[in-house]
Amino acid sequence: MLDNRPPEVFESLDLPDTYAAAHLRAEDTEMFRDAADKDVRKSLRVGPVEMPEPAPDEVVVAVMASSINYNTVWSATFEPMPTFTFLRNYAAQGGWAARHDRPFQVVGSDAAGVVVRVGSKVSRWKPGDHVVVHPVHVDEEEPVTHADAMLGTEMRAWGYETNYGGMGEFAIARASMLVPKPPHLTWEEAAVVPMCGSTAYRMLVGPNGARMTQGDVVLVWGAAGGLGAYAVQFVKNGGGIPVAVVGSQRKAEAVRRLGCEVVVDRSEIGLSDDPDPSPEDTIAAGKRLGRIIRRETGSDPQIVFEHVGRATFGISVFVAGRGGTVVTCGSSTGYHHAYDNRYLWMRLKKVVGSHGANLDEAARTSRLLSQGGIVPTLSALYPLERAAEATRLVQNNEHVGKVGVLCLAPEPGLGVTAPEVRKRIGPERLNPLREFAPASSL
Template identity: 55%
Template sequence: MGMRKIIDAIIAGDLAALGSLPVPTTYRGVTVHADEVDMFTDLPTADKDPRRSLHVDEVPTPELAAGEALVAVMASAINYNTVWTSIFEPMDTFGFLRRYGRTSPLAKRHDQPYHVVGSDLAGVVLRTGPGVNAWKPGDQVVAHCLNVELEHPDGHNDTMLDPEQRIWGFETNFGGLAELALVKSNQLMPKPAHLTWEEAASPGLVNSTAYRQLVSTNGADMKQGDTVLIWGASGGLGSYATQFALNGGATPVCVVSSERKAEICRRMGAELIIDRNAEDYRFWSDEHTQDPQEWKRLGARIRELTGGDDPDIVFEHPGRETFGASVFVARRGGTIVTCASTSGFTHQYDNRYLWMNLKRIVGSHFANYREAWEANRLIARGRIHPTLSSVYPLEQTGQAAYDVHRNAHQGKVGVLCLAPEEGLGVTDHQMRERYLPQINRFRGV
């Protein structure tokens, strides 16, 4: 009954009333269970099924502490870290929760036999803890996923370097695939007014990650005129990298795996596209041996498309499968910027092509608050657009994660939490009408 009143107030636009409505003592969240971490033992990664491991449970509402906010989650989204959590690879996330729980009595709240997952949200602030002044009940927000303590000097130039930096909903509990979520107040950002709840929820993690990885001085520091090779250019990360490259005066070379995905890149404005399946690139001749001739073939194809230029930047996230090729094709003095490693974490490359050609490998992980804020501001201004392709109800989160695990998706897959249907939450209809074709270009593909 309490959750129903919250939903009704939000849909009616009576946001001022939220501060006086009681907070439910329990809520529904998508969880994995500590007693099931061995359920996929001995199965190949491809056969591990998130639909078996992800549950929708009624869980206790966590205690609200200083500097925190409790958010009514209208919508969330699937990221690859939710897939990793659901298949317990490369390890189960309960080790993260136990380690976090040992850091303080309040952090102990996170050490539970269940893990409420999810690293994106769009919703409305319900309550704030002591010391929170920038946000109040009724504020419409999105959240980025950096959870940081900032009690160590290493975090004060770049919060991503803090030794107590964690990814919310992956390395912490009470994540965004739920009706309520617990966040630190410095995770909150204004919801873009022209987007629906599900659209606004979808960019957070991947948009911020791509911004730091490609645009920020902490990443590749892209400049106008750069040639940028983007692996998986129509996917969750790559679709934002493609937009950043086009917006920033760079030339993206988009690597995709089908003509359908190539068409999505063309819709975003990209012209130079490599369909790796159609052109049959096989960077590994067997499980243990890479084929440098395929690296050379890829490099020649890139030069053919660019008029002779090698990539100034290679936007890397597949990892093991492509990393040898990425190091090879980057221009002399170029940068390979890497995160995620969705095809495997153990990278192999020929170091001669790195050291003798003065190339750099830069590791990049999510984003600090400033970078996340700037990435969200670009969304709010209509310079970067959501890449939402499909939306599931909370009860079908397992299927949504399964789609991402099997790469049977485009862009981002959204999940409705408290929102009863798609299309709600827009407050700037004039701006939405202006950008509707760009907002919808991943839908129905």
């Protein structure tokens, strides 16, 4: 087990020629062409891949734990396009980028672990450092990245639009993607935060999103999921009033554990599983939802936290209060949204697009974690060899919060280096959703 040994121990470790990782194969990209069920357990493999040579500005991380994000579902279903297309386009730049065009792709956009190698141009990090990997891969020489990395034309999602992501025994990351691991967290707790936690922070808190203020009523769709469970916490921590929309009583109980007092079941507003509701159904559901929110909070929502997409976007635009903001970072039910534009322009509402987070936003998210302001949303946990099963759980929307994957960590509960902080915050507070894991979880 890699722990708090001195840096020279890590510098002297021999890296293997291959390592175990959850990966896709280019030869499989057509396997779901006529399939009714694009079961990711058929495409996502766990086995040996080649260890690449790190570039001068990169580090090699021994990955203790990772987690499942929805982009791994997209990758493993080869939709909306095979991610090998991204790898080929990136590799065409030549130089170190050429390593990414391989017949395999190591997926995973989250990781927590130990630095074991640093490139010749890396000065801030050293072997032995405990880190989490922030999954935004940018060109630091592009001027706009110094204002906001998410505006860079070369911004890529690590482990989705690049190779050698976080769901393996090792990962390759740029030094500019690292954030110190909160020392009071276990490996698996730390690993479920970077992508979803920082994305929710940017959407709600920072200057690039909806700019939530104290007292704001915030409607959170999918509040029991990976993104939504962090959104609920940011709203509560910032003095707002979260209103959660969930799909079951089990998920309603989960968001209540996160401190959300106003919880709406989708069935209460007549929202079916139809990803393409009619305009009449959209307005009717919006009216029912608006009445519930006003009854429980006294006002329409100032902010709507959107990532569901086609099935809910029209309702979001309708239900947001006058002058309110719909902030969106995704479209899991479809990218082409329909809404009644009268409710946008005549009531002076705004739609804000948000994608990922820059490194400063990731660091601020980590600071809130270290202070105990927000906590990890880990529920289910699986070993690396069962990564496909873990991804299937997310694909079927059967999960609560985040689904973690143990990689090199031999068991849960390791990696804590500040036990006094953990004791002060309370281990039970740090794991509010663990009891919602399925029986198949660790």
